[in-house]
Amino acid sequence: MGTTVFARGALLLVPGIAVLLSSTLVRADEPSLSLPKVIEYSLQNNGELKALREEKGVRDASKFRAGLLPNPTLDLEAGTGALTGSSDENNLTIGVSQEFLLAGKRDKRLTVAERELEAYxxxxxxxxxxLREEVKAVFYDVMLAEQRLKLTDRSIDLNxxxxxxxxxxxxxGDIPELEMNxxxxxLTRSEGARIEVERALLQTRSxxxxxxxxxxxxxxxxxxTLDNGFSLNKNLADLKQLALGLRPDLKALEAEKGRGDADITLAEAEKVPNLTAGLFYTHDRRTDATGTGEEKVRDNLLGIRLSMPIPVFDKNQAGLQEARAKRSSSESRLTAATRIVERDVETAYISALNAEKVLSLxxxxxxxxLEENLKLTQEAYRLGEVGILSVIQEQKKFFEVSDGYLTALHDRQLALVKLESAVATDINGGVQ
Incomplete structure (x- = not known):
């Protein structure tokens, strides 16, 4: 009877890894979320990403402000001679002036704002x-923890x-009591291991x-599942070329470089001062003495006033120098980022190939x-050729190596996640 029971336990274990990888911890009454759904939900509801999206309003406001014309100015001037002994003399001037942007400053400011919005x-x-990379990595951490939990469940069942x-x-009377102990x-050790694995699973899911x-x-x-099929049909040079053309961080730096060019153009235009033109109306009342009499005179004047700063001391040298420095800085950062991207792609590519080699082993x-060794040890124990320590040792080895296999699967998935993120392309060719 004992050998029959043990054989049933062995049959539960031998399918091992294949069953582990095809099963998931899902309640029957709950809809489960696959990786694409998890990514989609994260992109919609992640708090940090939502806050970053709200910043678009700041950029839109900057662009709107750049397109506005300066407000007109209302001028009001009044004078009286009552305080100087000439109560019959007073004047009133009302005018409206408007500043006009010369050298196409308005269009150039709009161009700067558009480049800033593009960079954003x-x-x-x-x-x-x-965020996709982070979510995928944690998702596969959850998958690894779930598979490890199922592995400990199988260990408990076997024990x-x-x-x-x-x-x-x-x-x-075939064995001493020590073997039962x-x-x-x-059994107790495997139950304790399950508690630790379950705790790690809860933390990862959180x-x-x-x-x-x-x-x-x-x-x-x-x-x-951790065992997703994958075929890398592009060489390293092609992947680097894709990354250079698709990475949004490089495109953001290119947009910042374009903004630097626009800043220089605007700074050049700022060297030309703006023109202020205005209309004014003046009412002047005074007393004009002619001979022995005095005559009250009332004058109404309508005129035009033009004003423009003379660029003698300030020709926007500082603004132009600042714009050129910013443009040079953005160009240097773009060059450095390009090299980093190429290095990231190369590292991720090699890591993916190495992870695939380890997994194939x-x-x-x-x-x-390992499964064959376990079967042979179980059969030998059934026939009384080996003791229980040999069976326990082989079981430990089986589960340790099985855990290593799960880790290799997990490492392969993380390597692919890194490669996809480095190239900014899904394995199936979709741009991230």
Missing amino acids: RWQLADRERT RQLLEVTKDRLAA LAKVE RLFAFMGLPAGEAPAIAG YKSNIIPQ
Whole structure:
């Protein structure tokens, strides 16, 4: 009877990894969220990203302000001779003046504002790219924790089956009581390991829900797998070229460089002073003495007033120097960022290839041989050729290597996530 029970336990374990990777912790009454849904929800509800989107109103206001004309000025001037002994003399002047922007300053300011708005759009797109990377990484962390939890559940099941076998064999007088105690210790150890894995799973899910912007108390089920098929059909040179053409952070720096050019053009235009033109009306009342009599005179005047600063001392040298310095700085940052992007793509590409090689070793050599070793050890214990310590040791080795296999799968997925983010392209060719 003991051998039959143990054989059933072995049959539960042997399918092992394939079952682990195809199952997920999803409640039957809850709809589960796949990775695309998680990313979509995160892009819509992430608090930091929503705050960054709200900043568009600031850029729109700057563009609107750049297109406005200066406000007209109302001038009012009044004078009286009552305080100087000439009460019959007074005047009143009313005028309206308007400043006119010369050298196309208004259009040039609009160009600067548009370049700033363009840079902001690319900065927003780049934050979305990095958020995708962060969400994907944490998503696969959740998948790894879930698979590890299922792995510990299988360890518990096997140890329970082993304990039942030892109880039966002890009752039959085939083994000493020590072997049953060892089986109890292994069962307790695997149950403790499950508690630690479950705690790690809860923490990882909490991080994912924080990225998604979920309110406290909401914890939807997450569905996915670590073993996604992948085929890298582009070489390193092609990937670098794609990254240079698609990375939004590079495009944001290019837009900042374009803004620097626009700033220089505007600074050149600011060297030309603006013209202020105005209309005024003057009413003048005074007393005119002619001979022995006095005659009251009333004059009404309508005139035009023009004014313009004379650019003798300030020719906007400082503004032009500042604009050129900013443009040079943005150009240097663009050059440096281009090199960093190429290096990031190369590093991510090599990491993805190495992770795939490690994973292939597990699939082709390690896992099949490990399962065969476990079967042989179980059969030997059934026949009484080995003791329980050999079985326990082989079981530990099986689960340790199985955990290593899950880690290799996880590392491969993270390497692909890094590569996709570095190139700003999904593996299927979609731009991020």
